[in-house]
Amino acid sequence: MQLTSMAWRNVWRNKRRSWVTIIAMALGLWVMIGYAGLVRGYLRQMERQILDVEVGDVQVHAPGFRDDPSLYRRIDDAAAIGERLGAAGFRASARLLGAGLAAAEDNSSGAQLIGVDVAKDAQVSAVHDAVDKGAWLDPKEPAGVVVGRYLARTLELAPGDELVLLSQASDGSMANDLYRVRGILGPVGGGVDRGGVFLTEAAFRELMGVPSGAHRIIVRAPEGMTLPAAKAGVVAAAGQAEVMTWRELLPVLAQMFDAVMGAMTMGFLVVFVAVGIVLLNTMLMAVFERIREFGVLKAIGFGPGAVLGLVLLESAVQTALGVGIGAGLSLPTVWYLQRYGLQMGPDEGITIAGVTTSRTWYAAPNAETWLLPIAVLLFVVGAAVIYPAVKAALIRPIEAIRHR
Amino acid sequence: MNQPIAELRDVHKTYRQGAVEVHALRGLSLAIEPGEFVAISGPSGSGKSTALNLLGGLDAPTSGRVLVEGQDLGQIGRRRLAALRRDRIGFVFQAYNLVPVLTAAENAEMVLALQGVGAAERRERVARLLAEVGLAGMEDRRPDELSGGQQQRVAIARAIAAEPAVVLADEPTANVDSETAAMLLDLMGRLNAERGVTFVFSTHDPRVMERARRLVRLVDGAVESDVRR
Incomplete structure (x- = not known):
């Protein structure tokens, strides 16, 4: 009897609760992947509008x-x-x-x-x-x-x-x-x-x-050169002339860029903290309703590591399914947002700090669009599951067996 | 005289229930020898379950020593204690306590799997064992597909699968009817007689006391009588 097989069956002991957890993870991930793609698209559009069309680096x-x-x-x-x-x-x-x-x-x-x-x-x-x-x-x-x-x-x-x-x-x-x-x-x-x-x-x-x-x-600037390096290079060539980067020329927009990144991080946190709470609740329930069982497992020879591994594996099974479903759902969504975009404003576009962007907000996905939300989700899952897993691992068998 | 398989030496155990201190055991000394079929009886609160839990390393004494095969359980760490329970002690619980997601065979072979016994050998040993406890053909049933008596037989198979030094059975007949209780006692008596498995019961059940070859009666956490038959 392998631990993984036992964990898999344990996940499906309470199908409804497991599916709620998996769907919460999948929906959270789906939203965050779409959001990450859109935010990157927004920043790319703004950057293109600022750097490519009018200002340069x-x-x-x-x-x-x-x-x-x-x-x-x-x-x-x-x-x-x-x-x-x-x-x-x-x-x-x-x-x-x-x-x-x-x-x-x-x-x-x-x-x-x-x-x-x-x-x-x-x-x-x-x-x-x-x-x-x-x-x-x-x-x-x-x-x-x-x-x-x-x-x-x-x-x-x-x-x-x-x-x-x-x-x-x-x-x-x-x-x-x-x-x-x-x-x-x-x-x-x-x-x-x-x-x-x-x-x-x-x-x-x-x-x-x-x-x-x-x-x-x-x-x-050449591809990959940082803005400070570009400025230093231009200063060296420009002699007495005044040299300014786009961030110095358009400080409001530069701050807005930074704020958008901050807002994206906050959005990630809000969604994933909610997912984390759902998960923590599920795992606590899953552990506490099986306290006696963990006690018996420990009585017959399961060490703390084996119990910890069992609870973590159960969580890993749910997370793998949540990530699979969420990432799978995100593929057509991001494709649609990349191809057709979202209509966000008036026909003439939206002008912020003198820079106009298109009314259509397109996603611009890259590998990070998927990897970052998945990494954040895994971190949140890890943080949420560690307490119930350690609790189950360290429980004294006699207390667990007496638990009602 | 053989070296005891399990031994309590001047063991005290005190619990705290709110503001009240409960003395469950008061200087209990008890040695279990290989091949014994021992029943520990006594009224509720006499300390019989506590004694069994201490012998099994599930609980620690407030003072005194607990030894299994000469090893002082108070001197070994959590991991070694888990390994000792896995390899040398079998448990049978009143409420069977099988893992509900596992089949009868999987429950019975769990300890063997923890010991790292290969899958083929596990399957073969457990099939033999389940046949011995009268559950041939029921290997793939889950606990909820088995009667109480059948579940307790699986629990017994699980307890003896790794051929432990001693099996500790806490009220094993409490949740089954008389006929099933008699069958379970026949089974454990046969395992004791034929395979030399040492059994220690905590019990209220007169049927268990009748079959025991040694009857220890506890009152107020101390031995009132210890009779070998």
Whole structure:
């Protein structure tokens, strides 16, 4: 008679109670795996929106530009910095920034003018993928611009429409020109959505009279490099220019990221503490209603280790079934959430701290999506079962046999 | 005279029931010799079950010594005590106390399994044993499929399977009818006579006392009489 076989039969002595325990574990695990997949998806979406679309890992500005974003505060040696960053394994692209007025027929609105090197910008930013209608910039068509979605709505623009941009050039003259809308962006971020107008680098320089330099360099770190290491690398290449990581540029979002991780941990704890209490209750009941039996087992020669092993095995059987069922249920659930997502907000997406995310919340599972909840469940089960198991193991046979 | 298989030497046992101290045994000395068929009788509270529990290492004396095959149970650890109970002492309880999820054969072979006896040998020895106690063909029945008498036979088979030095039986006939009690006593008498198994009973049952070849009567935790027949 093997201990495992005895444990298996003991589990099914009270089928209803065992199934309640197994189902509690399975449901807890199922919820937590789905939740872990969704949270990772949310963080990935946010990260992609922040890092890929607009901000990059690190940005370089001329000293003082962040406090006073003037057309005249430029990084003069932006091209040289870009080359040094490229040599150090970073991807980098410079942008030109200015402010102006955008007008179409009878409508006008303030605009943020962004000049980009179309080819290089595509290596550091996914904004070109965020075009909702029309197409992205083409260096062969310098009069073509791409506008943010709310600006397009304000000015009633559609791809192919004409757009006039007005500003003050760097030499103090009136800057104005007629452009044609090539594309309208989908959700990108608060500032770009409300007033962003993307131009080719050449078109910006011509309009604003900026022959050289750049206002911002967006830098992407090599895969796997930590943010502090990336900043150190960029500082080494950037000389006197001001270098900031995305966490320094967007502290509110950085805190929110950390808070989401904290919330996920709390969610794990709440669900698993509930499962742990159910399990503790079950195991205590299973031990206390069999006190006499444990006494007899000890009387006929079961040592404390054998009794401990028996109770732990019974718990292991239930846990294995709970994990199997919970993980099994989670497979189609996570697949569905990864493919179709959850509709969580208004059509235009949700904007937090100037960064807009899609209304559809997708799961982004990886091995940790399963391993972390399973590891936490095993820990909780271990913590819940150890007291009744030790109690059963250390009980004195005479007290147990007399127990009523 | 043989060395005693089990022995109580000047044993005192005191329990505390709330604020009251109960003296269950008062300087009891008793030696059980190999091959004996002993009944310990006495009124309720006389200390007979306590004496049996001490002999089996299930309980510890307040003072005095308990020896099994010369080993002082007060001097050995929890693990060695468990091994001693497994290898040298068999127990038969009033309420049978079989493990309900195990079959008759599995219950009977449990001690052998704990000793590490191989599955084939266990099966063969237990089949023989169950046939000897009149349960041939019932090996695969669970306790709830057996009568009280049949369950007690399985308990006896479990107690003697590992060929212990002594079998301690606490009121083994208390929960069965007269006919079954007589059958159980025949069985244990035969095992004692044919296999030399030493039996020590605690009992109220006059039928057990009649069959015993040594009758120890306890009163107030001490031996009132000790008669060999």
